[in-house]
Amino acid sequence: MQEKGSVVYIAFGIETKPSQYELTQLALGLDLCGLPFYWVLIDKRGSSDDDVIELPRGFEKRTRGRGVVCRGWAPQFKILSHDSVGGLLIHSGMSSVVEGFQLGKPLVLLPCMPDQGLIASYLVEKKMAYRIHREDADGSFTPESVADSLSLVMVSEEGKIFREKAKEMMGLFGDRDVQNKCVSELICFLNRV
Template identity: 85%
Template sequence: MASKGHKISFISTPRKIDRLPQIPQPLTPFITFIKIDLPKVQNLPDHAESTKDLPFNKVRFLKIAYDGLQTPVANFLKRSSPDWVMCDFLTYWLGPIAAEHGVRMAHFSVVPALMLSFFGSPDVAMYGDDSRTRLEDFTKRPKWVPFESEVRPSIFQLTRNHEHLNAVEENVSDAYRLGATIRGCDAVVVRSSYDFEPEWLNLLKELYQKEIIPAGLLPAEATEYSNACWIQTKHWLDMHEKGSVVYIAFGTETKPSQYELTQLALGLELCGLPFYWVLLDQRGLSDDEVIELPRGFEDRTRGRGVVCRGWAPQFQILSHDSVGVLLIHSGMSSVVEGFQLGKPLVLLPFTADQGLIASYLVEKKMAYMIDRGDVDGSFTPESVAESLCFVMASEEGKMYREKAKEMMALFGDKGAQNKCVDELIHFLYK
């Protein structure tokens, strides 16, 4: 939007803004960062301003702190009088504040429409649905979905999300936050496209009775790095044959359990394939449950595998010819980056949103998912090894390699993406 001459004010907390990459010089006149200090609340560690800074059991305190931003955000809207304000679901209180100051509000969803649809209408999200009283009920297709679909989360994925979906102590549940945000907004902008999930986008229009505008799939932009980390990584990748390396990453927030880490590591060892693994073993300094690789794993796989415990230039690594398969959690950013580069996907979802996206990709035969127990999430090293080898090299798995190449046209089409942004801007002018 800034590249088309529109002025953007990006509001966030200081540490989050400081983490952002440098804006390209031609765009600096159009983007202004607005830093608002996060209020201090009890039980929230110092310097924790995002979910990646915290273990799961402390994330709710971050949300409580964000609720303390209402006054400074209201003051900004009053002072600057923007045409629109876009927000995620956390700031469920923003709708009435925006309306009071004559500012239109749009909810921007980083998850696709299929995920939003599972929550139902705003009222259902806020107050629940009498037909879904047990956790098991949420693994079935909701009654308001009129078409056949096998998209669903598993029990273990829902259990992992249970605390976030329900109110805990003084915190407001994520479901209520989403419903209230939708109720208070003028439009919903979704990171999606009608080419990717037409039925779910159309359903969302019916559920919300609001304008639904796909922003496109927002493919990543190539960024050149020349630091020591990338030089060393590129040297290692250059040593391997085209399409032979497995890249493993589960995003900046998904931390496996100790059991999951062990099974995954043993599976990587068993498969014999070269791998590059970006491992999150701790969520912030206050996370005292640091997971550990099996004893001797890194020694036994030295030369064949790399374990990176820090930041890695993911898009640049995925762009390398030696990377043949991605083992990911099914987060949309990783899905988009993989497909825009034509890399086949092996999926290992951990939480409900990841499970829904993964099951949709499997339903559309776009990706392959490692088999896990529905109730306890169990899986074996053998299933990891077999899944990777199946997609990487087998004749039967060729369909996934071909599908990934086919998906490049959908996920990497900059022209289609530009059209979505143009249509979004046209709507905002109305």
């Protein structure tokens, strides 16, 4: 059993396909940060041996007891609902953003597709999430940037703003009455047009 709010949930959706290089950097960053994690790592590349995802040598052995790599579908919302999960490392897909905010979980973002970059930029501008630094020239990132980003959002005093904003968003995204009111207002607006 992990401590409340200590586990990082990592997932990149069904459409996003991080490269082998990106997966290696992520794994090394998770190893470096020392936080417990649950990583949903779905192999979406294909069936040839050249396309198989490989984690750094010894990664799963070194992180055993603090990390789980799930190589298939996982019930994301159910996992995120657990008290041990304290934050998400995601690709900035809107479904994952909404689920994280519904449950008041802070977000660390690593966008991989153009629409995800737009979503991430907005969330970062509003201090609703933190984005892992990528190099402008080639989009690369380091294990240290992964580890530092996770530690900032999940642990440090400096990152408290992201944890507080996530709780604040829970009041909006997790409130059915507010959602129903917004949908009703949208329908009224569309009927007037």
